[in-house]
Every structure is written in structure tokens, then in C-alpha cells.
Amino acid sequence: MLAFIQPVPRIPLGERVEGVVSFVTENFEWFFSFLESVLTSLVDALSTVLTALPPLAVLGAFYGLAWLVSNWRIALLTAAGLLLLQGLRLWEDAMLTLALVIAATAVALVVGIPLGIVAAKSRDVETVLRPVLDFMQTMPAFVYLVPAIVLLGLGAAPALVAVVIFAMPPAVRLTMLGLQQVSKETVEAASAFGATGWQTLRKVELPLAMPTIMAGVNQVIMLSLSMVVIAALIGAGGLGEEVYQGLSRLDVGLSFEGGIGIVIIAVILDRITRTVARGKEKTGIKTA
Secondary structure (H helix, E strand, C coil): CHHHCCCCCCCCHHHHHHHHHHHHHHHCHHHHHHHHHHHHHHHHHHHHHHHHCCHHHHHHHHHHHHHHHCCHHHHHHHHHHHHHHHHCCCHHHHHHHHHHHHHHHHHHHHHHHHHHHHHHHCHHHHHHHHHHHHHHHHCCHHHHHHHHHHHHCCCHHHHHHHHHHHHCHHHHHHHHHHHHCCCHHHHHHHHHCCCCHHHHHHHHHHHHHHHHHHHHHHHHHHHHHHHHHHHHHHCCCCHHHHHHHHHHHCCHHHHHHHHHHHHHHHHHHHHHHHHHHHHHHHHHHHHC
């Protein structure tokens, strides 16, 4: 009998969360319809551009970008990776995945970097933000899919929201860390020469913090790619769908090809952003 006595009554947290989501869905349907159309248009526009262009034109653009921001070795690696995607007949799926990653990374950085700057300047904001970021990073990624589907339906829009929530914390944390690592003597010297707070931030603190911020950009891209596979479950499409279909059919070859496609995109984006971060680090050292 004692085994059935519960020392703590059941806390109806799930029912409360469901009630909040139902309230938001019923009262802010207009907002989520607008948000869905904006996010879907963003992903569709990027994927249309990437898939409409000839593969050699896209390859040439990425080759030139890699050469410009890094070196010839990364440029050759980029070209070889894109040619391999074409050879595996994964080009359209790869471009759709790339469009979703670019859109999610852009949204995560537009929201995350300003939040990191505000948190670095305000102890109160940092105190509030840290547990929220911990929650976002420790919650299983699949959990983000459910409210995204309820609020935005199936397709690219809920996938983009889930990817942004999952991938944004490194942008906030590393922006905050980079600014907090700038020495106080440097900031005081800028103020002593008459620089305003905005000028000190723009011309002193952000350039010195840029290597750490770029490390955050790299992490956002990698987390976005990992979440894109999971987002295929709610209709995001792309290479994640190849992996998902391979799993559902127990088709090892199909899932392996989809996985290799994601690895190729991950290696290309990782090498380019890492090289940019190292360049910023050297610039920061010279500036310091």
C-alpha cells in the first residue's frame, strides 16, 4: 500500500504547456500565418536561385568565394565536393539543404549576435539569458518540432524555426564571450581618446572579438546542418529526406548517400568559416 503513496503530487506541466500553445494558436493565428509566409518565401527564394542556376555556375561561385576568403586548397576542396554531389545525383537535394542552412544561419545570427552584445553589456540580461540558452541547448531537438508544427504546419517554415532555435545559442554565447574577453584597458583607452560607446563597440570591441564571434558562426552552421536531418521529418526535404527515406525503407545505400551529401556540405562550410575565423584572429592579433 505504501508503494502507491506518491510523496509529491503530479505536476501538470504538459497540460499547462499545451494550454499556452492552444491560447497562442487561437489568438495569434494572423501572426503565425504571416511568419509562415515570410519564412517559406525566404527558403523558397534561396532554393529557387540555387537550383535554377546551372551546377557549374554555382560551383564557380563557391570556388571563387572559397578562393577569395580562404586559399586555393579550400577552393579545390569545395569544387571537388560539389562535383561529387553532382556525380551522386544529389544536386537539387543538396541545394535545398544549403538554402535551408543559409536561411537558418542568417536568422540565427541576426537575432543571436545583437542578443550577445546586449548580454555582454548588461549583467541583468546575461543572468536572464543564460538559463534560457541552457534550456535551448539541452532540450532534445525532436521536442522543437511539435510546437513548430502546431503553430506553422508542415514544410519549410516550421523546419526553419526549429533549426534556428536549436542552432542559435552558440551565436549568443560566443558573441558575449568575445566581448567580455576584450581587455578593460583597451576599452578605457578608446574612451580616453573621446570615442563614444557606439564607436568603441564598432571600432574596438567587435573587431577584437571577431575571431570568437566567427567561431560562433561556425558552430551555428554545423548545428543547423545536424538539425536539417531531423527537420526532414516535418517536410523540410533536401538531403535529410534522403536519409529519412533510407531509414524507413532500411535502404542502407540511400541513407548512406544522403549522409555523405550532408558531410560534404558540412566540410565545405566548416573549412571556409574556419579559415575566415583564423584570418580574423591574425588581424585581431595585429590590431592588438
